[in-house]
Every structure is written in C-alpha cells, then in structure tokens.
Amino acid sequence: MPPDYSGQNLQGRSFKGQDLTGANFSKADIRGADFTNATLKDADFSGAKAGLQRRWIIGLLIAALLMSALSGFFSIFIGILLTYIFDHQNSENFIIGVVSLVMVAVFCIVTIRKGVIAGAGAGAGAVAGAGAIAVAIAVAIAGTVAGTVAGAFAGAFAAAGAFAFAGAVVVALVVAGSIALALVVVVAGSIAGSVAGAFAGTVSFAGAVAGAFAIAVAGVFVIFNAYIGWRSFKGDERDPWIRSFAIAFAATGGTSFRGADLTDADFTGATLKNTDFRNANLTRTRFYEAEKLDFARPGNTILSNPAVLNLLITLNGRNKSYIGANLRGANLIGADLKEANLKDADIIEATFQGANLEWANLTLTQAVGTNFTKAHITGACVEAWNIESTTILDHVDCRFVYLLEYPKPETDDRERRPSSGEFQPGEFTKLFEEVLNTVDLIFRDGINWQAFINAFKKVQVENGDTELAIQSIENKGDGVVVVKVAVPDNADKEKIHSDFTQNYQLALAAVEEKYKAELQAKNNEIVIYRQQSAEMTEIVKLLAKKPINVQVDNKVENKNMTNDSSRKVEIGSIGGDFNASGQALNLGEISGTVTNTINELPSAPEPDKPGIKELLTQLKIAIESDTDLKPKDKEKALKQVKALAEAAQNPQEKQDLADTAITMLKGVVSNLPTAAKLVEECGKLLPIISGFLGLG
Known part of the structure; x- marks a missing residue:
C-alpha cells in the first residue's frame, strides 16, 4: 500500500531516490524536503506547502x-x-x-x-x-x-x-x-x-x-x-x-524535485515557490491553481515558458496563441482552449480530457499518445495533425471539423467534414480510424523524391524490416507536402518518424552534393566546348578557301516506325552530342515501348475481371489522355508504368522496383489539381495494382 504522509511536517526530510509511487503528501509541509531522483508517479501533493525552511x-x-x-x-x-x-x-x-x-x-x-x-x-x-x-x-x-x-x-x-x-x-x-x-x-x-x-x-x-x-x-x-x-x-x-x-539563488535549500519522476502527480492548490523542478519528468503532472509556481526553478521543463505555465495553473487558454509551443505531457484536463491557436504545437502524451477545443487550430500539431477523451472539438481545424493508434479519441464531442486552415484559392472551401450535416455520436472517431496507424511526414519545401526513396528504404531496414506503405501524398500548397505512411499496430511510430527525418536530411545532403558535382562537371564541359568552338572557327575559315565536293547517295530502306530511331535528329560535334528530337516524338517512342512491355504480360483469364495487363493499360491510357499533365511529367509517369510492367513479370524478385514506381507515380500525381481525372484514376487503380504485385 502506498505510504500516507498527508498533513505531516516533513520539513528537511530526505526521500532521495525512493520509490513513492502513489504516495499521499496532501497538505503536508515539505519545505526543504529532498525528492531528488525519486519515483513519484501518481503521488498526491494537493495543498502541500513546498519551499524554504x-x-x-x-x-x-x-x-x-x-x-x-x-x-x-x-x-x-x-x-x-x-x-x-x-x-x-x-x-x-x-x-x-x-x-x-x-x-x-x-x-x-x-x-x-x-x-x-x-x-x-x-x-x-x-x-x-x-x-x-x-x-x-x-x-x-x-x-x-x-x-x-x-x-x-x-x-x-x-x-x-x-x-x-x-x-x-x-x-x-x-x-x-x-x-x-x-x-x-x-x-x-x-x-x-x-x-x-x-x-x-x-x-x-x-x-x-x-x-x-x-x-x-x-x-x-x-x-x-x-x-x-x-x-x-x-x-x-x-x-x-x-x-x-x-x-x-533563492531555490537553494528549497524543496527539490530535481530528476524526479512526477508522471500523473497532482499539485492542485500546492504552494511551490523556491522549488527545484530541473530535469523532472512532468508528464501529465497537475498544477491547477498551484501558488507561487512562477517562483520555482523550472530548468528545461515546460514550466520555463511563462505562457504555458500560466495555462497549466489557470487552465484558461481561450483565444490565446500557443503556436509551436512545447506542451508535451501537459495536464490540461478540463481546460478552456476555445479558439486557441495550437498550430505546430507539441502535445505528445498531453491530456485534454473534457477540454474545450471548439474552433481551435490544431494544424500540424504532434498528437501522438495524446488523450482527447470527451473533449469538445466542434469547428476545430485538424489539417495535417499527427495522430496514430495511441491517440485516444473516445467519446469526443464533435459535430464537424475542417481539414484546411485556409480556404482553397478563390473559394471558401476549407474541406468541412462531414461535407454537410453533422457527425453522429462516434462518427468523428470512425473518420480518423484509418489514419490512426499512420505516420505523417511533413515537407515544407517540397520533396526530393530520390532522397525520399533512399531514406524510406533505410528506415525499413533500421526498423527490422517493418512493413511500411505510402497511404497518400497530399500537396497542401506553398511547398507543403504531407506523405502519410501506413505502419503496423505495434510499430514505434515516434522512432520511425525520427529515423526518417534524420535519414531524409542525410540523403538530401548527399543528393545535393551529387548535383553540385554534376553541375561543376557540366560547367567544365562548357568551358572546353567554348575553347573547341573557337578552334573550329579557324578551321571553317581555312575550309572556306577550298572547293567543296558534294556526293549524294540515295538509299531506300523499309523501317518499322514503332522503333524508328532515324526520326531523331542528332548533331554530333566536338564537345558533346545534342539531341534535337521533339517531345512528341519522345512520348511516342516511350508509349510504344510501354505498350510492348505490357503486351508481354498474360491476359486476364476472365474478361469481366481485369488482370495486371489490363490495369496497366488503363493506367497508361489515363496518363496519355490527361490534359493537366505536362509532357515532361507524362514521360516520367509512362516510364514508371513500364517499370510496373517489368516488375509484374517477376513480382517476387522485383517488389522494390514496383514499390519505387508506385511512389514516383504518386509524386507526379500529387502536383495535379484534386479534380483532375488522372488523380481519380490513380486513386482507383494504384491500390489494385499494388495488390497484384504483392505490395499490400
């Protein structure tokens, strides 16, 4: 049974390093007491008096x-x-x-x-x-x-x-x-x-x-x-x-909780001046109506931010700004945060049970392990918030939410959910069940897909070949792209997010160095070309003084236009080759190559049930007929369809090739308007193609 020290005079007592889980210190005099490195989970310090003797x-x-x-x-x-x-x-x-x-x-x-x-x-x-x-x-x-x-x-x-x-x-x-x-x-x-x-x-x-x-x-x-x-x-x-x-200086000799584990401890109404909280674990620690807490020594805990400290004491954050604030592990049970701005705030493992979050801005908040039980979230904006299976959304009171912080250009559409009417009890939780087992990767300056793929594969290896699958790619505008990655129930999502962030930065740096090296090499080629061009000018002047003999040979050849390389106009010169073939011709060649590769696949045994060959053909046609896609992007997309066709010939050994192609296609489509026909087709075809290729 946990010890009961309620109402006792404990001035100057040492509890250093002791396990006092669940202990009762309510209304005790703990001035000058030493709780350094003690375990005080669920301990009750309500009404206690801390500070100096x-x-x-x-x-x-x-x-x-x-x-x-x-x-x-x-x-x-x-x-x-x-x-x-x-x-x-x-x-x-x-x-x-x-x-x-x-x-x-x-x-x-x-x-x-x-x-x-x-x-x-x-x-x-x-x-x-x-x-x-x-x-x-x-x-x-x-x-x-x-x-x-x-x-x-x-x-x-x-x-x-x-x-x-x-x-x-x-x-x-x-x-x-x-x-x-x-x-x-x-x-x-x-x-x-x-x-x-x-x-x-x-x-x-x-x-x-x-x-x-x-x-x-x-x-x-x-x-x-x-x-x-x-x-x-x-x-x-x-x-x-x-x-x-x-x-x-004033905390010298005061009550010390330095390095103590105060998870779920309760300091409601306690006097806490001249108290040392440095390096303490304050996960879900309750400070409601605590007195003189602003005279405590906070160290690097969440108490070091005056705005957060005031919120923990008063639970009144109505219409206030906490943009980017560190609220990790904050105990905000019953807090009034109506119309508060929590954009990009860290609320991991915090508790908002019964809190009023109506019309609050939860854009980009990190809410892994956060408890929203019975919270009021009607009208809140939840654009790109990071939630997963440990986020508790039980019995949330919500009639509707918005998925965008700002309306789409030239509209007032903030993607209200539901689009009309209101959520029925339990529907809000159900709506977000599909993203509870996901990790949101947020890119604020666009994505380098080569670095993304390298980092993605490395994270899979580092996490014991954990099965990771890209669920969606969303272009939020202004260079912000959100990639949702589906993960298993038992995956360490915080570690996966951290590992990917680190590996992506390393891969991005490597890619940038490669680009710099290639650019330098190209600059060197240009210098050489200019030098050689100057030399060619002198040669041309000499040749111009000599008579010119022209010999014309006529040859008639039959060529298959599907693979006719003679349609390219290539100019060979000292210093490099320059391809002057048109984009339309390039697309035509690529289209023919893709068709040939797809035709090597077996047809579906049942005409009314399309197989991989028919699905890839549909995808190819959708890409070629889309008017929103630039020719260069069409070329990229068709190359990925060809890669999928090659992978379909031996799915077991070429899953990595297929996985990369699917990712690249999603990246191409992410830049299109949501109303584009190709977006709809890819949303329908890619999951089925992934299933055929054994990608989940």
Missing part, C-alpha cells in the same frame, strides 16, 4: 542585504565622482566629473531602454567620446587620461551596482513573500552601503552643495536600481537573466 529564508535575506549594501557602496562612489564637476579650479578634477557624468547618463538611458548588459556596453563605448570632449574643453592630456579612467570606474560601479541591487530586490521579493519586508531589507542595505562608502572614501566634500549633490546622486541611483529590480521581478524581457539568477 525558516533558517534558509533568514540566510538568503541576509545575502540580499549584503548585495544591496554593495550597491549602495557603489552608488555613493558614483556620487563622489560626479561632485568633481563643481571643481572649476582643477581642470583634471573637472574632466573626471564630466566623463563620469556622460558615462553614467549613457548607462542609465540605454539600460532603461534595452537592459543592464546593453547599458554597460554603451557606457563603455561612451568613455572614449567623453574623453575627447574633455580634451576640447580643458586641453589637458593628463586630465583626459584621468577622466577616462574615472569614467571607466563610474561605468563599472554603475553596472555592478545595478546588478547587485536589482538581484537583491528580486531575491528579497522571492524569498520574503512580502513587498514591505523586501523593501526594508534592500533599503537598509543600500543606506548602510552608502554610509560605508562615504567613510571609506574619506572624502571632504567641497562645500555643502557638492555634498548634497553626492548624496542625491546616490539616492537617485538606488531608486533607479530598484526600478530595474522590480521590472525584472515582473518578468520584463530586457533583463530576464536577473530574474533567472535570483530565482535559482
């Missing part, structure tokens, strides 16, 4: 106090440097004041606009410019050098002070949990640092005005640093590293 809170507040004191120390020194601007009797001191003022001003302006790091860089670049200004004013080389050095110190103090104080503010706010207490700590520290800086500098201010000015500058700089710290605490994108550093 009191002694760690005190220690971290002292650290924040010291950081703010350091910032105050730097601030008073900046004020002291700026007071030199009032010393008009000493040109060197005056230059120090001017350069320091320019440096600090540039740093502050750029920091407000772009962040501390950008401000430090801009301030450093301003030192040289400030030195030049000082030279023009005082014409004192020694003073310029001193001013430049002083400016560098001023910039360094400003940057260090800003980081120290901003970090102190964020640490104090994260640890203390009270704005008032955090302000007391950082203000007290900065005042103490300023006083210490004044004494350490042993400065005798040149009059009351200069002294007041130095103190005022220090005060202004403290307020400036407090502003930087506050906006970092609120998650401002200009200085995210300050907040990340402070949260990581």
Whole structure:
C-alpha cells in the first residue's frame, strides 16, 4: 500500500531516490524536503506547502542585504565622482566629473531602454567620446587620461551596482513573500552601503552643495536600481537573466524535485515557490491553481515558458496563441482552449480530457499518445495533425471539423467534414480510424523524391524490416507536402518518424552534393566546348578557301516506325552530342515501348475481371489522355508504368522496383489539381495494382 504522509511536517526530510509511487503528501509541509531522483508517479501533493525552511529564508535575506549594501557602496562612489564637476579650479578634477557624468547618463538611458548588459556596453563605448570632449574643453592630456579612467570606474560601479541591487530586490521579493519586508531589507542595505562608502572614501566634500549633490546622486541611483529590480521581478524581457539568477539563488535549500519522476502527480492548490523542478519528468503532472509556481526553478521543463505555465495553473487558454509551443505531457484536463491557436504545437502524451477545443487550430500539431477523451472539438481545424493508434479519441464531442486552415484559392472551401450535416455520436472517431496507424511526414519545401526513396528504404531496414506503405501524398500548397505512411499496430511510430527525418536530411545532403558535382562537371564541359568552338572557327575559315565536293547517295530502306530511331535528329560535334528530337516524338517512342512491355504480360483469364495487363493499360491510357499533365511529367509517369510492367513479370524478385514506381507515380500525381481525372484514376487503380504485385 502506498505510504500516507498527508498533513505531516516533513520539513528537511530526505526521500532521495525512493520509490513513492502513489504516495499521499496532501497538505503536508515539505519545505526543504529532498525528492531528488525519486519515483513519484501518481503521488498526491494537493495543498502541500513546498519551499524554504525558516533558517534558509533568514540566510538568503541576509545575502540580499549584503548585495544591496554593495550597491549602495557603489552608488555613493558614483556620487563622489560626479561632485568633481563643481571643481572649476582643477581642470583634471573637472574632466573626471564630466566623463563620469556622460558615462553614467549613457548607462542609465540605454539600460532603461534595452537592459543592464546593453547599458554597460554603451557606457563603455561612451568613455572614449567623453574623453575627447574633455580634451576640447580643458586641453589637458593628463586630465583626459584621468577622466577616462574615472569614467571607466563610474561605468563599472554603475553596472555592478545595478546588478547587485536589482538581484537583491528580486531575491528579497522571492524569498520574503512580502513587498514591505523586501523593501526594508534592500533599503537598509543600500543606506548602510552608502554610509560605508562615504567613510571609506574619506572624502571632504567641497562645500555643502557638492555634498548634497553626492548624496542625491546616490539616492537617485538606488531608486533607479530598484526600478530595474522590480521590472525584472515582473518578468520584463530586457533583463530576464536577473530574474533567472535570483530565482535559482533563492531555490537553494528549497524543496527539490530535481530528476524526479512526477508522471500523473497532482499539485492542485500546492504552494511551490523556491522549488527545484530541473530535469523532472512532468508528464501529465497537475498544477491547477498551484501558488507561487512562477517562483520555482523550472530548468528545461515546460514550466520555463511563462505562457504555458500560466495555462497549466489557470487552465484558461481561450483565444490565446500557443503556436509551436512545447506542451508535451501537459495536464490540461478540463481546460478552456476555445479558439486557441495550437498550430505546430507539441502535445505528445498531453491530456485534454473534457477540454474545450471548439474552433481551435490544431494544424500540424504532434498528437501522438495524446488523450482527447470527451473533449469538445466542434469547428476545430485538424489539417495535417499527427495522430496514430495511441491517440485516444473516445467519446469526443464533435459535430464537424475542417481539414484546411485556409480556404482553397478563390473559394471558401476549407474541406468541412462531414461535407454537410453533422457527425453522429462516434462518427468523428470512425473518420480518423484509418489514419490512426499512420505516420505523417511533413515537407515544407517540397520533396526530393530520390532522397525520399533512399531514406524510406533505410528506415525499413533500421526498423527490422517493418512493413511500411505510402497511404497518400497530399500537396497542401506553398511547398507543403504531407506523405502519410501506413505502419503496423505495434510499430514505434515516434522512432520511425525520427529515423526518417534524420535519414531524409542525410540523403538530401548527399543528393545535393551529387548535383553540385554534376553541375561543376557540366560547367567544365562548357568551358572546353567554348575553347573547341573557337578552334573550329579557324578551321571553317581555312575550309572556306577550298572547293567543296558534294556526293549524294540515295538509299531506300523499309523501317518499322514503332522503333524508328532515324526520326531523331542528332548533331554530333566536338564537345558533346545534342539531341534535337521533339517531345512528341519522345512520348511516342516511350508509349510504344510501354505498350510492348505490357503486351508481354498474360491476359486476364476472365474478361469481366481485369488482370495486371489490363490495369496497366488503363493506367497508361489515363496518363496519355490527361490534359493537366505536362509532357515532361507524362514521360516520367509512362516510364514508371513500364517499370510496373517489368516488375509484374517477376513480382517476387522485383517488389522494390514496383514499390519505387508506385511512389514516383504518386509524386507526379500529387502536383495535379484534386479534380483532375488522372488523380481519380490513380486513386482507383494504384491500390489494385499494388495488390497484384504483392505490395499490400
């Protein structure tokens, strides 16, 4: 029976590496507890209190106090440097004041606009410019050098002070949990640092005005640093590293789930500030209404994305954008995602049980192993979403869906399913049953078919000769092509998808290198041809000076026009042969060759049941008569029909040839309009031909 720790005080306890599957920690005090590398599947942490123990809170507040004191120390020194601007009797001191003022001003302006790091860089670049200004004013080389050095110190103090104080503010706010207490700590520290800086500098201010000015500058700089710290605490994108550093620092000594397996664990209503989730397995972990989770250390988990973190806590994603978001394993039971944009999001192994996904955009989502039980999906767009047998679509509430994100050109057709009316209970699931055992291969810049075939065969070998068959090829427009590959029920679809992606990229690179080499060779041939053409010009000039004798021989020959190669006009010349035969003649020759190859096959024994010979003849006629197919594509398609006819002569030994030909034909057809007659014919004939050739 799983252990029950509900309501207990477990502060500082170590559960490191233990198997606590199903354990009950509800409403327990787990501050400072160590669950590193523990197995906590199905564990209940609802209402639990995680974070820092009191002694760690005190220690971290002292650290924040010291950081703010350091910032105050730097601030008073900046004020002291700026007071030199009032010393008009000493040109060197005056230059120090001017350069320091320019440096600090540039740093502050750029920091407000772009962040501390950008401000430090801009301030450093301003030192040289400030030195030049000082030279023009005082014409004192020694003073310029001193001013430049002083400016560098001023910039360094400003940057260090800003980081120290901003970090102190964020640490104090994260640890203390009270704005008032955090302000007391950082203000007290900065005042103490300023006083210490004044004494350490042993400065005798040149009059009351200069002294007041130095103190005022220090005060202004403290307020400036407090502003930087506050906006970092609120998650401002200009200085995210300050907040990340402070949260990581504040999580020291807090509750640790580092490397723990929290699959299906429940943190509903738990307090989770100063908690370490680095490298934890958060598959379907429940964070609904968890408190202070944004002050936890997320590492590389899905909690690192603020938008996703907010969704996990509130379950409210209505009309929000999660394009390309990492939602792998997210627990979104009952979430409101109506009209949300989840295009290209990774929702593998996530759960959307009972969630509202009406009118959501699920285009290109990766939904392998995703649970949609009782989800509401009416009006959603499911174009090219990747689902398979582990995707759960039980009892889905759906009246209709769309298969296209955008309408077809010059229409409002988004391929609604069903085309009219509404799904009856269970029909939505039935519609997608045929694609549950498929892997979708999505190509966004078209397909190189040579690389595709090489990768496809390699994936079959790498996966133990798993039976893979191309189910469909869809041209989505804008260069996007989706190839659906049918796989067995027990196939590792994620591995197949990953293997193919990797092998396709390798094969594509190899093909491109080959093309580059061929192109270079062709360029070399062109250079040689041009050189030889120049030589031929000289020969022609010489021959033109000589008499020409013409001999005409007439010969009469009988030739079979089906295979008459004399119809080609070939021009032989130095540097290569150029074929000037027309496309129509080429198609005629290929058509005749295909006919001869098909005629070598036996006819069907029963006239009313066409065999492979009759089917290939129908396919050949459909290709030749199609008006949407370009002559070049017709030539390619007819060559594949010839390959199928050759494979039909010995199907057992030539399955690879047949498989490649079928794939190439589908690729040619994929570029045609869906209403093209050839598309319909291929959709009807190719599956039957595949069956005759033993391809499934």
